[in-house]
Amino acid sequence: MHYQTESWGSYLPTRSVGDPLERIERLASENAVVIFSISTCCMCHAIKRLFCGMGVNPTVYELDEDPRGKEMEKALMRLLGSSSAVPVVFIGGKLVGAMDRVMASHINGTLVPLLKDAGALWL
């Protein structure tokens, strides 16, 4: 892991503040399928159901339950260029996108190979 060398005074020096985006990328690369979600969001629920229905076991981070969730939300909004940060899916460390991208890739048949390559799906 790469820690930031500088630290801002207002933050506890226990851990590097880290760019929230970096944290996101770090977390995304730790598992085959990573979903950033909010526990009360219904679309997030839908996307979780989609992967579970396919037999995939995604790693879910509920941003409303994370102390740094707020800034990660903002970072995701910037990343996606949309007003809604969640849900957002990373497969094999790479960004797939929000619900519409995930569904489109499922329909056009690219999602399953992606999952298989990441080791999230067997046959």
Next chain:
Amino acid sequence: MATHRVGETNLSGSAPSNHHLPYAVLHGINPPAATFINQEGSAFDFGELEEAIVLQGVKIRNDEAKTSLFTARPAATLEMFPSWPMRFQQTPRGSSKSGGESTDSGSAVNTLSSRAEAQLEPESPISIKPTSDHQAFDQKHLQFQQHQQQLEMASDNSRLAGPSESQPAASKPPPEKRKGAGSTSEKTLDAKTLRRLAQNREAARKSRLRKKAYVQQLESSRIKLTQLEQDLQRARSQGLFLGGGGGAGGGGAGGIISPGAAIFDMEYARWLEDDHRHMSELRTGLQAHLLDGDLRVIVDGYLSHYDEIFRLKGVAAKSDVFHLITGMWTTPAERCFLWMGGFRPSDLIKMLISQLDPLTEQQVMGIYGLQHSSQQAEEALSQGLEQLQQSLVDTIAGGSVADDMAHMVVALGQLTNLEGFVRQADNLRQQTLHQLCRILTVRQAARCFLVIGEYYGRLRALSSLWASRPREAMMGDEHSCQTTTDLQMVQSSHSHFATF
């Protein structure tokens, strides 16, 4: 004509001479043109005709009779008039006896019936013949107590039904007013005839009631229509619009809808017209055996046509998601199969699979795979929507009176998520159509789009046909009344309703 009336022969000297002149002539009143049976429409039935024929020839001789008309009116109608002497003749088939007088009686009857329905002047109902006089006065009684009247007339006229059997009647005090009717023959109406006449009367009465009910229905509908038009005017001026209710004559009830919904409905109607155009292009393209390249252009055009409606729906979802998700923009039959504001992609593919033969094995695999992934996506979206509904329910149901508004605010926030689901559902539909085009060849894709277009066209047509199917309106009313009464009887105590 009067002189030829059978009744004439029954007139004994008690009839004043002026009696033989048409009443109307006496009073300088123009007799109406022969009022025809048709004037009565459904109210007239041959029960009345038969009765009148049977009653034919009873005359009220003069004004005395007339005055007496308004005086004595015995209530009992079905009594056999024991006070009357045996002037009633047995008339097993009363009408047959008066067959010869059918023309006369016809017009008299018509006059009679029409009078019965029309307004009756107390003074002088216009009639043409002396017999009509009697019947005219009778009409008064009809207005008073119709059934009694007719029965008495039946009694009276039966006396005249058979000329051969008529007897010069001694003055027979008419229970009502038939004086001088004594000149008619005395026939006792037998039970069968009475029963038949009573049944005919019942039928006629029911007929009149039905007509009355129908007219009332029409009247109230007319009032409702004018009110609706006023509402429409008012709403238009306030910037709202009246919903047409489901595209091409879906037969759905119209209502006040938002501007966003109204705009979308208009755009959708235009899109449907475009759809027709695209379909004929596809058809001619297929039949003309165009080169694949040219056909591809048409197919791509149709894809963009669908992209357009999804774009329009996206815009409409921002302003009025309920309009989309409840399917008020579609026809009722389409609404029946609605999934999240539109068609269900996996159902469409299921329908197409059988229509798209022949397919290569790879294509079959591709299409089944498409169906499968579509189903998974639909399931996921449905579950997400379910969770939204559940949290809405919890929000609305929960909370005390104090934080009512707070809960409303939360609920409003939750409702905004609906738009997202409709958008994702449309996205799924769009992706499915695009993927279909990738799997199929150009010609197959063209045929596929034709099948889709025709399928939804038939569904829309089904809605129209269903809406305009013939219905037993009056029977329906009777039945619904019956049902209502049954329900009421179940709900309320016995004392409320007499036996129906």
